[in-house]
Amino acid sequence: MKALLLTNEYPPHVYGGAGVHVDYLSRALATIIDVEVRCFGEQEHHAERLQVRGYGTNDAVFAATPRELRGALQALDRCVGFAATPIDADVVHCHTWYTCFAGVVAKLAYGTPLVVTTHSLEPLRQWKREQLGRGYDLAAWLERGALQMADRIIAVSGAMREDIERLFAVEPRRIVVVHNGVDPDAYRRVTTQTALHRYGIDAQRPYVLFVGRITRQKGILHLVRAIDHLTPGVQVVLCAGAPDTDEIARATEAAVQAVQRRRGGVVWIAEMVDRHTAVELYSHAAVFCCPSVYEPFGIINLEAMACEVPVVASAVGGIPEVVRHGDTGLLVELDALGDSGEPRDAERFARALAAALNQLLGDAEMRRRMGAAGRARVLREFAWGTVARRVVGLYDDVVREAGGRK
Numbered sequence: 001m002k003a004l005l006l007t008n009e010y011p012p013h014v015y016g017g018a019g020v021h022v023d024y025l026s027r028a029l030a031t032i033i034d035v036e037v038r039c040f041g042e043q044e045h046h047a048e049r050l051q052v053r054g055y056g057t058n059d060a061v062f063a064a065t066p067r068e069l070r071g072a073l074q075a076l077d078r079c080v081g082f083a084a085t086p087i088d089a090d091v092v093h094c095h096t097w098y099t100c101f102a103g104v105v106a107k108l109a110y111g112t113p114l115v116v117t118t119h120s121l122e123p124l125r126q127w128k129r130e131q132l133g134r135g136y137d138l139a140a141w142l143e144r145g146a147l148q149m150a151d152r153i154i155a156v157s158g159a160m161r162e163d164i165e166r167l168f169a170v171e172p173r174r175i176v177v178v179h180n181g182v183d184p185d186a187y188r189r190v191t192t193q194t195a196l197h198r199y200g201i202d203a204q205r206p207y208v209l210f211v212g213r214i215t216r217q218k219g220i221l222h223l224v225r226a227i228d229h230l231t232p233g234v235q236v237v238l239c240a241g242a243p244d245t246d247e248i249a250r251a252t253e254a255a256v257q258a259v260q261r262r263r264g265g266v267v268w269i270a271e272m273v274d275r276h277t278a279v280e281l282y283s284h285a286a287v288f289c290c291p292s293v294y295e296p297f298g299i300i301n302l303e304a305m306a307c308e309v310p311v312v313a314s315a316v317g318g319i320p321e322v323v324r325h326g327d328t329g330l331l332v333e334l335d336a337l338g339d340s341g342e343p344r345d346a347e348r349f350a351r352a353l354a355a356a357l358n359q360l361l362g363d364a365e366m367r368r369r370m371g372a373a374g375r376a377r378v379l380r381e382f383a384w385g386t387v388a389r390r391v392v393g394l395y396d397d398v399v400r401e402a403g404g405r406k
Contacts, residue, residue, distance in 0.1 A: 005029075005036070010043055118164060237267045
């Protein structure tokens with residue numbers, strides 16, 4: 001068995017959960033089958049069962065392309081490169097809309113069965129139009145076409161499966177739920193404090209931690225609004241970079257600076273940190289906060305749980321399948337979203353976040369118990385080896401239905 005994984009993100013160019021997913025999944029799959037990865041970039045890696053090749057694009061061709069369209073059209077350019085290189089895999093596995101065109105071409109031109117993992121769904125990310133303009137419509141069209149043609153669709157949560165059935169004309173039997181995973185050896189509690197010293201975090205005072213991109217989806221501005229309602233003396237560490245747009249970058253900077261003027265202990269790490277730094281930040285946090293307004297799964301919560309940190313998260317998408325309310329953390333209900341994809345009552349949501357955070361901050365024993373339960377849940381249900389075995393089983397089914405291996 002050989003699988004070809006197509007992805008935008010792959011190390012060292014990883015900025016979101018999809019990139020983390022493909023990184024760990026490809027390595028876990030390579031312990032069972034042969035794996036080839038084609039990605040955006042200049043990567044080149046050859047191991048016994050894992051081959052990685054990055055594909056660039058001719059920037060001169062897109063010099064005059066409107067900024068909002070450039071990303072989508074460059075993705076199509078790379079997809080042509082993916083498909084132009086001969087494909088000898090038994091199955092092609094696409095990740096994110098960026099690679100969907102190549103997956104469809106592979107199915108049509110090479111007769112290779114197509115699997116698509118949905119890390120998010122474009123119809124539920126209306127705010128992406130701010131970043132992509134009409135490129136958003138192109139991305140949504142590419143995603144829809146690939147899902148309709150895929151032999152199997154992997155939904156990363158049961159909630160996402162329901163969304164796919166509701167939004168797309170696909171047979172329910174072709175949708176399979178396979179949760180994301182986390183590496184419990186890479187993400188585990190450590191005692192070192194190098195990152196805390198580097199960023200001026202007081203190790204003697206509890207802190208709430210946020211880790212994620214600056215995007216409306218991740219809800220960072222809702223957490224910033226909640227800071228004024230937190231217990232006095234508590235620190236807040238916002239490890240947030242890679243803004244989607246200049247607009248949200250400016251809004252986040254203004255909001256953080258304003259709250260910093262009102263109270264001390266608000267630390268903004270305006271970059272996407274490496275894994276070792278993230279593990280240190282998780283390990284010493286009192287509580288991790290995930291205030292997302294849309295989250296198909298939320299690998300970030302698994303990372304925190306693996307480091308024995310209790311989680312306060314919004315009860316949206318696949319998060320309740322990861323964070324068990326009252327066991328590994330607390331879930332906060334999110335009011336109905338408006339047309340913009342934001343909560344209709346943002347202040348109410350911010351206060352609810354603060355109330356849940358304060359409940360945990362005031363009970364050290366509850367934090368210890370939830371942290372231990374989170375680690376145990378990760379070990380029991382979310383290791384990448386378990387995920388890889390399920391995916392290989394799905395590949396076997398797809399290849400068998402298509403008439404066998406090449």
